[in-house]
Amino acid sequence: MAMFPRDLLAGDTETAARRLIGARLVRGSGPEARTGRIVEVEAYIGLEDLASHARTGRTKRNAVMFGPPGAAYVYLVYGMHNCLNVVTEAEGRPAAVLIRAVEPIAGVDEMRASRLGVLGGGSGRRETAAELSRRRVETLPKARLAAGPGLVCAAFSIDRRDDGRDLCDPASPIRLEITDEDEQLPIAVGPRIGIDYAPEPWLSRPWRFFVPGHASLSIAEARDRRGQAS
DNA sequence: GCAAAGATTTGCT
DNA sequence: GCAAATCTTTGCC
Numbered sequence: 001m002a003m004f005p006r007d008l009l010a011g012d013t014e015t016a017a018r019r020l021i022g023a024r025l026v027r028g029s030g031p032e033a034r035t036g037r038i039v040e041v042e043a044y045i046g047l048e049d050l051a052s053h054a055r056t057g058r059t060k061r062n063a064v065m066f067g068p069p070g071a072a073y074v075y076l077v078y079g080m081h082n083c084l085n086v087v088t089e090a091e092g093r094p095a096a097v098l099i100r101a102v103e104p105i106a107g108v109d110e111m112r113a114s115r116l117g118v119l120g121g122g123s124g125r126r127e128t129a130a131e132l133s134r135r136r137v138e139t140l141p142k143a144r145l146a147a148g149p150g151l152v153c154a155a156f157s158i159d160r161r162d163d164g165r166d167l168c169d170p171a172s173p174i175r176l177e178i179t180d181e182d183e184q185l186p187i188a189v190g191p192r193i194g195i196d197y198a199p200e201p202w203l204s205r206p207w208r209f210f211v212p213g214h215a216s217l218s219i220a221e222a223r224d225r226r227g228q229a230s
Numbered sequence: 231g232c233a234a235a236g237a238t239t240t241g242c243t
Numbered sequence: 244g245c246a247a248a249t250c251t252t253t254g255c256c
Binding site for chain 3: 046053060061075076077078079080209
Binding site: 076 | 232235236237239240
């Protein structure tokens with residue numbers, strides 16, 4: 001296992017997004033480390049991308065997107081879900097790749113616990129919500145534990161305290177790694193999800209990248225696929 | 231200073 | 244298939 005090279009994030013974001021498919025997201029170290037393979041991402045590219053948080057210019061929330069590549073941009077959506085992005089391109093140009101789905105590989109019990117809000121220092125759900133969904137999460141198939149952008153953060157205990165963290169730093173509690181053992185995964189493309197507020201051509205830009213047919217794809221991707229079925 | 235909507239997920243009608 | 248949950252950020256008065 002080696003760290004994900006920062007160079008691969010410093011260039012254009014579409015290429016970076018493709019390179020992130022198959023890379024590993026890691027939380028912690030030792031026997032309790034959580035590891036998963038990234039299987040679905042979306043690219044948000046530049047000030048001109050009217051689907052991007054950076055479309056309004058630099059703000060307190062999106063400041064990290066304007067910084068150096070390799071940083072984590074973590075934000076809260078709908079008042080309850082955290083989403084993790086990997087900042088790309090040169091410092092000064094706002095771009096990032098949203099991690100939409102991860103296939104759990106190791107630390108599955110810890111991911112389940114984090115989804116239930118049991119683990120400390122994390123982004124788990126509130127106690128009442130955990131009560132309601134406890135049985136569901138306990139019996140959830142391993143492949144579905146991080147099958148969505150909000151679920152990735154819930155499973156890996158990521159919240160806005162992680163905003164700005166360097167994902168290419170081996171000492172970081174949350175980081176990106178690669179292995180040479182993994183075969184090259186097939187990659188499919190499609191329009192980004194949940195950006196109905198964006199005008200064309202941004203609405204239809206094929207900037208979502210995913211492993212076709214993978215069991216850990218986001219719910220939204222599965223729904224989208226049903227719609228496309230002919 | 232206030233109203234509105236959001237790069238989502240879940241459960242119910 | 245639709246709406247609720249929930250709170251921060253943004254946009255407009």
